[in-house]
Amino acid sequence: MAGHGARNRSGGRPTLEEVAARAGVGRGTVSRVINGSPRVSDATRAAVEAAVAELGYVPNTAARALAANRTDAIALVVPEPETRFFAEPYFSDMLRGVGAELSDTEMQLLLIFAGNDRERQRLAEYLAAHRVDGVLLVSVHADDPLPDLLAQLEIPAVISGPRSAAETLTSVDSDNYGGARSAVEHLLSRGRGRVAHITGRLDVYGAQRRIDGYRAALRDAGHAPDEGLIEAGDFTEEGGSRAMAKLLARRPDLDAVFAASDVTAAGARQALREAGRRIPEDVALVGYDDSAIARHMEPPLTSVRQPIQEMGRTMIDLLLNEIADRRPSASRGLERRQVVLATELVARASS
Amino acid sequence: MAGHGARNRSGGRPTLEEVAARAGVGRGTVSRVINGSPRVSDATRAAVEAAVAELGYVPNTAARALAANRTDAIALVVPEPETRFFAEPYFSDMLRGVGAELSDTEMQLLLIFAGNDRERQRLAEYLAAHRVDGVLLVSVHADDPLPDLLAQLEIPAVISGPRSAAETLTSVDSDNYGGARSAVEHLLSRGRGRVAHITGRLDVYGAQRRIDGYRAALRDAGHAPDEGLIEAGDFTEEGGSRAMAKLLARRPDLDAVFAASDVTAAGARQALREAGRRIPEDVALVGYDDSAIARHMEPPLTSVRQPIQEMGRTMIDLLLNEIADRRPSASRGLERRQVVLATELVARASS
DNA sequence: AGGTACTGTGGGAGCGCTCCCACAGGTGAT
DNA sequence: ATCACCTGTGGGAGCGCTCCCACAGTACCT
Known part of the structure; x- marks a missing residue:
């Protein structure tokens, strides 16, 4: 079972520091183990993992986000009213593909509707606060200002259904x-x-x-x-x-x-x-x-x-790459990627 | 427009400290203004608000979460496969009610599916990491262990459709x-x-x-x-x-x-x-x-x-109260609240 | 005049992580 | 032996907030 480690004054959750003390190593070493760094000896790694298990340690997301300047969350933005979202199977298929691809990741998916002005305003604030590492945009109209906002805030984004042949965002589309x-x-x-x-x-x-x-x-x-x-x-x-x-x-x-x-x-x-x-x-x-x-x-x-689930999976792949590539200085948007997936004709009685 | 304030070495987003300097006040005062504390003079408040606007300041969520030990997020947990979620209008109505009630809040809503073991495992980890301040539980079966997990982690939760007359969680139900x-x-x-x-x-x-x-x-x-x-x-x-x-x-x-x-x-x-x-x-x-x-x-x-949207709104109300009540020490769960909303018969041709 | 009690304000001390520099100890070339 | 260079490790210095204590200033009692 979990939940020993009532060390801190408030009996709260164990911290990295406590795990380090328990394992008889330093704070940095525990961090390395938690984050899967290869530069840790096997013996040390085992000791740390044991301490983690004993204390029921779970990293504090907020602290990590603050120190590392990332949120481990991405948003699926639907610029439609919720009703359309539920009415059209397109979205649920997309969501399934995205969810599947994300399930072996630490990434958290947020579903955000931006169907009216109010919701759009909220979304703008949300993005301005950089509460997500990246954005998935589906079903965007040609004159939507959202992509530009994303570009201005330098938030990695992938769009499904490019707005034109000259789409500047990385895009995934069916053929x-x-x-x-x-x-x-x-x-x-x-x-x-x-x-x-x-x-x-x-x-x-x-x-x-x-x-x-x-x-x-x-x-x-x-x-x-x-x-x-x-x-x-x-x-x-x-x-x-x-x-x-x-x-x-x-x-x-x-x-x-x-x-x-x-x-x-x-x-x-x-x-x-x-x-x-x-x-x-x-x-x-x-x-x-x-x-x-x-x-x-x-x-x-x-x-x-259209292979909608596959489109969802592909979008996630591309987005995670963009997020990983978002390195200090150097290259930016050198290669804009436009993926097009094949369709398949399903013949039935109407033809 | 936004986005002057290129003070920090990396030209990143402005911080509280920078707003304070610009407004000629201390850090604490800016924090008070941002959080709507009444203990600030009108003149000071105006000066701070001006500085905030000029710099395009947006609070850093991660820092706030770390310092205040809250996430400003709540989860709507659906213990069903996504397919059912999309198939049943119950969920979309619920989501609409919840969303409406949340829209004048700072709270972020997360939609989490827990339809299979793998998703449940993820959810358990998610909750253990305390990544949300509270949980909304819909459509829970009588033998579901989720409510107990929530209780053990001391995460405020509201359930729609109590599991029994002796439901221990705060609940909302129709009559x-x-x-x-x-x-x-x-x-x-x-x-x-x-x-x-x-x-x-x-x-x-x-x-x-x-x-x-x-x-x-x-x-x-x-x-x-x-x-x-x-x-x-x-x-x-x-x-x-x-x-x-x-x-x-x-x-x-x-x-x-x-x-x-x-x-x-x-x-x-x-x-x-x-x-x-x-x-x-x-x-x-x-x-x-x-x-x-x-x-x-x-x-x-x-x-x-059944007034499903209203149920959603009510659940949010109760949950936000529970979160606010979760004060240091003192009373815990003294009054378990069970709200029951009236139904309405809609007569049509079948009777 | 001194006391008490407010209001408004500044800033220190963390919150729990990651990043990175420093350094011990080993290994092999010179 | 000396030097160079690895691997593995410890821990300081932040990240940007909130919380809270301290304190100046003012107001109102005795």
């Missing part, structure tokens, strides 16, 4: 371009010739990349560019439904739709139903994200899966 | 007894005479209280006790379905069912359908929780609503 391509190629291979695209929010870089992939797939298959088959959506169900209605009015002969998200596809499905089109007989439908909604749709939705 | 009563009284007032009950997990105190409320309502209405109308469930859909089938076999004449949760009611509904009973014509159905599932059921489910 939106390739994912879109594979979706369209899949539809073409099924014999569809008039493939429409309902886009995501146009101020989101990933949505742009999906448009690029859509265009490239058609071009490479020898189709002439046809902007009339593209309609802007906004990642919502209603937007998808609206866009689909417009497309049907403009191109009643379309036989396939690639939607920029599963939710968008759900909206499109609704509009297709109302127009009396059958899925997939009349119009094939492909979504993006492979979320729960895709599996439960009627008919089940073909979708592009 | 399970009253909620069950109101559900049954509602059914009786609708002219139903043979009201069955599908219980929750019997090792959950709240489920027992709901059974008590069910019995009391029937007794007070002059009905003779009839244990044959009670069947054990386990809060799951499958359990509800199974229990309902047993009840129908045993008491084909029942005309109403009070289920211990909405999910249980969903299972019961399934079994009723399969037996060819109409809801509510043949059998009226009432659930518990008023979750999303209740609103979306066909027909919409009458249910007992």
Whole structure:
């Protein structure tokens, strides 16, 4: 059991000093053992470890943070209201990946919502106080000032979904371009010739990349560019439904739709139903994200899966590296790293 | 703007000492201003505040934690896998209430999952290191050792859903007894005479209280006790379905069912359908929780609503009090506080 | 006039660590 | 033997706060 060591006047937790006395060594040596330094003899190490166990010693985090100027904590910042966080499986998958990668670390993960101005203000103060060693940023809009604040405070950060091709932060993303391509190629291979695209929010870089992939797939298959088959959506169900209605009015002969998200596809499905089109007989439908909604749709939705958990793990890897690299002076941000992970098409009955 | 004060050798963040020098006062006075002590003259306070603003001073959390022996952080511990956390609206509501109550505080909220042994081990170490000032415990099973660990470490804690009538921790709960009563009284007032009950997990105190409320309502209405109308469930859909089938076999004449949760009611509904009973014509159905599932059921489910967000807020209140009370020596746990919040019946088409 | 009691203030003494310099003792080349 | 250079170790000097004691100044009693 733990909890002897009632040495200090208040019977509080044992300190390094007490462990040192117990093991018959100096304070520095105990510190070395605790922190896994190799410059300790085996015999000494064993003695210290015994003392630690006997006293039930646990390092004082605050003291360590003060002396070493680090917090051993990183924040996962979600610039969305909590409701969206719980509604979208994206976040829980991300959290799972991050948590898994962090579990053999001493690092503590903080989950911080910054969905409204008040929460953002709090976050700014939090970051200014340097209460975390690094930040993970997910789902950031193009005009968000957060990345700049982070850069100004010189806090290591990794972003999921770069804001543009010229993203200055280290970033992790899935292959939106390739994912879109594979979706369209899949539809073409099924014999569809008039493939429409309902886009995501146009101020989101990933949505742009999906448009690029859509265009490239058609071009490479020898189709002439046809902007009339593209309609802007906004990642919502209603937007998808609206866009689909417009497309049907403009191109009643379309036989396939690639939607920029599963939710968008759900909206499109609704509009297709109302127009009396059958899925997939009349119009094939492909979504993006492979979320729960895709599996439960009627008919089940073909979708592009992103390796979200792996993205989370990768983000942590990169962030821990940045934190470790944050050395006195010398090189800063020489190599900005942009990792892109492959997607996978999951074919179901809708195409 | 922030960020002058490049006094220290490394150009780092300004310290208390520097603010004091700038304002022409002593260190102690600045500390008093920062911490809102009343024993500072208005003139001095103004001077210090000006210096703070000019230098962009932000207190160093680690130093404060070390000197004051507190962390200004509390943990919301969820002894469930993350999947359940995201699946059940209970947790997001709770989180919202907690977050709201905490937003005008300096306190930082940590979300900690302890769904498997490994996570539990980590949590134990975390608590042993006293990295939080207090703990919020939600959804704890009767045999969970966590509350005892907390007590042993003398960490203030508040539990939602006491483990028994003799709960030793400060607790917040909704009125399970009253909620069950109101559900049954509602059914009786609708002219139903043979009201069955599908219980929750019997090792959950709240489920027992709901059974008590069910019995009391029937007794007070002059009905003779009839244990044959009670069947054990386990809060799951499958359990509800199974229990309902047993009840129908045993008491084909029942005309109403009070289920211990909405999910249980969903299972019961399934079994009723399969037996060819109409809801509510043949059998009226009432659930518990008023979750999303209740609103979306066909027909919409009458249910007992718990004020979950308010429970979250109340838990924070109590916890902050406990933390503040944790004074040197003197009184400890003299008054254990058990708060019970009222529920509300939401009548819909199923009854 | 002296006492008592406040208010407001300065600054010493830690809090429990990490960092780093100093140094003992060993080992091998000169 | 002397020197150079390792490995392992002890402990001083902080890190930036809070706590608390001391004390000046003022106010109000006797």
